[in-house]
Amino acid sequence: QVQLQESGPGLVKPSQTLSLTCTVSGGSIRSDNYYWSWIRQPAGKGLEWIGRIFTSGSTNYNPSLKSRVSLSLDTSKNQFSLKLTSVTAADTAVYYCARAYSNYETNWFDPWGQGTLVTVSS
Amino acid sequence: SSEMTQDPAVSVALGQTVRITCQGDSLRSYYASWYQQKPGQAPVLVLYGTNNRPSGIPDRFSGSSSGNTASLTITGAQAEDEADYYCNSRDSSGRHWVFGGGTKLTVL
Helix, strand or coil: CCEEEEECCCEECCCCCEEEEEEEECCCCCCCCCEEEEEEECCCCCCEEEEEEECCCCEEECCCCCCCEEEEEECCCCEEEEEECCCCHHHCEEEEEEEEEECCCCEEEEEECCCEEEEECC | CCCCEECCEEEECCCCCEEEEEECHHHHCCCCEEEEECCCCCCEEEEECCCECCCCCCCCEEEEEECCEEEEEECCCCHHHCEEEEEEEECCCCCCEEECCCEEEEEC
16 A cells, blocks of 8 residues: 655754655555645644645645745655745644545545654754 | 634543534535544544545544534544544635644543
8 A cells, every 4th residue: 555754854953944755655656646745743733734736746835834835746756845944943843744635525635654753943 | 723623622431422523614615534643643534525434444433514514423432542633624715725723532
């Protein structure tokens, strides 16, 4: 079955760019049926959707993060990536990647990666 | 603030039935999906669409929707159901996805 694994630096300095990659195994990232998404969760808090990317490369972002976030695909490596610029301590969180499905009446995330903790600190 | 509202905490006696709700205007047009998260683990999809369970999710989990409220019902709650539960759907524009604030379920 499809599995996702996040990777990237666990520590980022304030004002710098957070960069994470999600490697997909057991299935192709080029599937037309799915979106690929990032979600984050600060310690002790709830889930926050960051954005999604389709196999065409079209993207959609959380309006609260739109000015700082970008997602991209690397189909040759079966990976997708997140970049978040100008980070502050408020961006410290566990970051999850997930496969998403969406149609005219609903959307869901399945499966999820295990998550990776990113701390923003000098 | 979230466009979808959940009660922060709910408790249920072992073996009893509990309903966890999610309220939001977008739920009049879109179905919610539901996720279970246990401490230190990634969320797991438990319900999606009208009332669909992924493979491996027990049939004691069921979903419903009425007006601006989506519900997750656990019939005969078990100790292993103690977890945080999150709903997800669209925002008021219908273009962006959004999570509810989460409900901590305690099984007594």
